[in-house]
Amino acid sequence: DADVTQTPRNRITKTGKRIMLECSQTKGHDRMYWYRQDPGLGLRLIYYSFDVKDINKGEISDGYSVSRQAQAKFSLSLESAIPNQTALYFCASRPSGSTDTQYFGPGTRLTVL
Amino acid sequence: DQQVKQNSPSLSVQEGRISILNCDYTNSMFDYFLWYKKYPAEGPTFLISISSIKDKNEDGRFTVFLNKSAKHLSLHIVPSQPGDSAVYFCAARRSGGGADGLTFGKGTHLIIQP
Numbered sequence: 001d002a003d004v005t006q007t008p009r010n011r012i013t014k015t016g017k018r019i020m021l022e023c024s025q026t027k028g029h030d031r032m033y034w035y036r037q038d039p040g041l042g043l044r045l046i047y048y049s050f051d052v053k054d055i056n057k058g059e060i061s062d063g064y065s066v067s068r069q070a071q072a073k074f075s076l077s078l079e080s081a082i083p084n085q086t087a088l089y090f091c092a093s094r095p096s097g098s099t100d101t102q103y104f105g106p107g108t109r110l111t112v113l
Numbered sequence: 114d115q116q117v118k119q120n121s122p123s124l125s126v127q128e129g130r131i132s133i134l135n136c137d138y139t140n141s142m143f144d145y146f147l148w149y150k151k152y153p154a155e156g157p158t159f160l161i162s163i164s165s166i167k168d169k170n171e172d173g174r175f176t177v178f179l180n181k182s183a184k185h186l187s188l189h190i191v192p193s194q195p196g197d198s199a200v201y202f203c204a205a206r207r208s209g210g211g212a213d214g215l216t217f218g219k220g221t222h223l224i225i226q227p
Contacts (some may be wrong), residue, residue: 004156033214038121042202042217058214059140090156101147102215104156110121 003027005103006091012111019078022109023091029103030096032074034058034066037088037107046089048073051095083113116140117205119218127226132190136203144148144208147215148177148188151200160201161188169227174202198225 004025013020014018025032030051035043035058045058047066048056055066065077078085088109092102126132132174136146144165149157163170163177163186170177176189190197200222204215 031213033227035217040219042117042119042219043215044217045214048214056213059216083119094157104149104158106154106156113178 002009004091004093004103006089007109008089008108010108010109013081014113015082017054017081017112019110020092021074021076021089021110023074023105024072025074025093025103025105026072026092027093027103028071028095029093030071031094032068033092033094033102034064034074034076035092036060043090048077062072078110078112078113081110083112086110086112115218116143117203117216117218119201119221121221122219123222125226128195129192132188132193132223132225133141133196134190134203135164135188136188136190136218137184138186138205140205140207141184141215142190142207143205143216145206146177146179146186146196147204147206148175149202149204149217151202151220155201169206178197193223193225195225195227198223 007022032050034046038042049055049068091105094102147162148160150160151157161175179186200220202220203218
């Protein structure tokens, strides 16, 4: 029983299509994050959210948008996908006021053709 | 411009021996450091962390050392076991400024040989 789930796990799409990646967490955490991982580059922060009404850009937010529909749900959208957005995407969560032990989902592998 | 650097893409260690994974950082504003372990097709899982006010933290077979003056930390695994074979990411958090999120290194692929 995973605490942070991501859907879909794999997605292949075409250039110009709109894509939404979804994340849910059952840990009751306030803070949620989206990262992307490219081969050889580690994880980079796209967006983060302190709570439902507080969303912030991360290091590489261009080309992405997010929505925090509820405390437990944080979705990432690619309005018009391009091939260099092909990557592994991870969602994470953690409670406010704690140390930064973020809990990660299993990842979504996105391929943009 | 990488702020967290893991200069060894891979490391091979014999089972039972010590594994030492290294990490360097450049940003003096980092105040908390973490190590994550990642298996293929899974998300990173938290392993161990250390605050900048400490120089060592130990949890079972895992010990993290922090040398603030050198902006260097290391993860020691003793003894190394086959299940330790994974990619290890060093990550850091910046204090202040209202920002959040972690800055990750590129990872080191640890291979434990029988």
